[in-house]
Amino acid sequence: MKAAVLTATRTMEIRDVPAPKLEHAEDVLLRVETVGVCGSDMHYYRDGRIGAQVVEFPWIVGHECAATVLKVGQAVKTLRPGDRVAVDPLLWCTTCDQCRAGRINTCRKQKFLGCPGQAAGAMTEQIIMPARSCVPIPDAMTFEQAVLTEPFAIGLHAVKLAAARGRLGKAAILGTGPIGLCVLAAMKHLAPDCPAYVTELLSERRALADRMGADWTGDGKNGEGAAEIARREPLGVDAVFECAGKQETIDEGGVLLTPGGVMAVAGIPVDSRVSFDMNFYRRKELCIQNVRRQNECVQEAIDLVARGEVDLDPLVTHRFTLDQSQEAYDLVADYRDGIVKAMIRVAAES
Numbered sequence: 001m002k003a004a005v006l007t008a009t010r011t012m013e014i015r016d017v018p019a020p021k022l023e024h025a026e027d028v029l030l031r032v033e034t035v036g037v038c039g040s041d042m043h044y045y046r047d048g049r050i051g052a053q054v055v056e057f058p059w060i061v062g063h064e065c066a067a068t069v070l071k072v073g074q075a076v077k078t079l080r081p082g083d084r085v086a087v088d089p090l091l092w093c094t095t096c097d098q099c100r101a102g103r104i105n106t107c108r109k110q111k112f113l114g115c116p117g118q119a120a121g122a123m124t125e126q127i128i129m130p131a132r133s134c135v136p137i138p139d140a141m142t143f144e145q146a147v148l149t150e151p152f153a154i155g156l157h158a159v160k161l162a163a164a165r166g167r168l169g170k171a172a173i174l175g176t177g178p179i180g181l182c183v184l185a186a187m188k189h190l191a192p193d194c195p196a197y198v199t200e201l202l203s204e205r206r207a208l209a210d211r212m213g214a215d216w217t218g219d220g221k222n223g224e225g226a227a228e229i230a231r232r233e234p235l236g237v238d239a240v241f242e243c244a245g246k247q248e249t250i251d252e253g254g255v256l257l258t259p260g261g262v263m264a265v266a267g268i269p270v271d272s273r274v275s276f277d278m279n280f281y282r283r284k285e286l287c288i289q290n291v292r293r294q295n296e297c298v299q300e301a302i303d304l305v306a307r308g309e310v311d312l313d314p315l316v317t318h319r320f321t322l323d324q325s326q327e328a329y330d331l332v333a334d335y336r337d338g339i340v341k342a343m344i345r346v347a348a349e350s
Contacts, residue, residue: 003124004325004344005058009048010333012326017060020128025075028131030087034143035122036064037332037342038151039177039245041114043270045329051272055116062121063089063113066146068347069134076131085134086146087122088153088298089113094132105157105295112293123325125346135298138306144343145305148182148312152305153297155182158266159190160297162239165262165287168194170237172229172256174220175244176200176209178315178341179266183241185310188213197237199225199252204338208314220244226252236261245269254280262287315341322346 003017022029041061043050048057069083079085092099092107099107114121137146162168168191173180176198187196198209199220206217216232218225229237236258242249245267253263254277263286276288304310317340320328328342 001125003060006061007058022071025073026130027073027128028069029071030067030127031070032065032067032122032346034066034147035062035344036147038064042333046333047270053116060120060123061114062123064147064150065122066143079131084137086137086149088133105293141306149301151178152182153294153301155186156297157294158183158264158291159186161289162262162264168239170195171239172197172237173241174199174249176205180243184212189310197229243267247274250274257286259284262289264289264291266291316343318342320344
């Protein structure tokens, strides 16, 4: 079968790879239909790593995907061949203390699609997944919409985590790539009365944030947008969602927060370490809330999109075939042509 294989940084090749075999009773064989290109994929593509997570080439990346069930294991009762599913890219063990506590996103034995050394990714024609990671989607839902429920579930999780730390009276979202926009969509659903300020470097993404309900958007260049938010909200905002994975936005977020506020860090820096001015954070009694993917939000994300309560379609700006994977990844890596979310159609059109 065909796969888009990362053979070096910024080098993607279409190769023939062995087809997977269904070996475990709880697993399903999937035909991958559509894959979204994520910012974490870009770290592997551009830099060959995320912190200490280093790619050993060749490697197959990609984790945001939707698929059709081809075959099910003997123990699978919830799915059957032909079912259309959104795929939760997390493989959790179900037995560790974290899983038993309902924290599957911090499973101690977890594997994740496309993560180096864990599980090969979805940029290939077929994959094997546990049935519990495959969530059926309504007939009217497109595969692209199903793919978008993965980052949207992260947005829902981030907003819920921040809300659990205090009230969401006013918020700032720093960086509106797909994750930042999904945080915005989640906030406008879960806390519609909460003013949402947005900063972003790229004008096309600021325009999209406006379209998706941001109350104010500004240029993130040189801290200009953050300075304007501070001028508008001199007492500070209750929550900051750091979605850029940059030291600059982490620094800006601390300044913008009101005493007792929370910074939800959803962005992924390429390096393992960032810094915080701990005296500053201590004096304002700020909370730093890291966001680890999502937890039990996939079904909610599917339901909200299916009912039309949340519209994520505007995020998709570019479409490619599997054979065009190199072109797609280059476009996303270089932020060209107004790119927000690229979708790769893996399965041949029927």
